[in-house]
Amino acid sequence: MTTEIDPTWTTEELSSIREGLLIAADRLRAELLVLGNASAQAVSASTLEVLHDDLDVATHRAELLQDAVQAENTAAILAQTEHVLDRLDQGLYGRCEQCSASIARPRLEAFPRATLCITCVA
Numbered sequence: 001m002t003t004e005i006d007p008t009w010t011t012e013e014l015s016s017i018r019e020g021l022l023i024a025a026d027r028l029r030a031e032l033l034v035l036g037n038a039s040a041q042a043v044s045a046s047t048l049e050v051l052h053d054d055l056d057v058a059t060h061r062a063e064l065l066q067d068a069v070q071a072e073n074t075a076a077i078l079a080q081t082e083h084v085l086d087r088l089d090q091g092l093y094g095r096c097e098q099c100s101a102s103i104a105r106p107r108l109e110a111f112p113r114a115t116l117c118i119t120c121v122a
């Protein structure tokens with residue numbers, strides 16, 4: 001049984017989704033810039049050992065490492081956001097990348113960055 005929800009998005013809806021994604025991408029880029037500096041420091045964290053006692057170094061290194069992990073996550077979300085924007089520009093928004101089926105509206109409303117339908121994700 002298929003309860004087909006109208007997959008068609010109006011131009012207004014698409015442009016507001018586009019705007020949301022662009023704002024998100026800008027925010028992620030800014031975040032990445034800050035985190036990128038932190039993860040660059042993480043690489044040279046060993047130099048801190050001369051400056052601090054062991055506990056300070058460990059704490060600081062853990063923080064930098066956390067930033068590096070976060071930077072990686074942020075970069076992944078940014079890449080996905082840009083990917084969705086590309087698809088939107090190609091008129092493919094709301095279409096599953098894998099099986100070309102329409103992605104259900106409620107799913108896209110919850111996850112505007114989704115590019116796979118629920119069947120392909122599972």
Ligand SMILES: [Zn+2]
Pocket residue numbers: 096097098099100101116117118119120
């Ligand atoms: Zn699919």
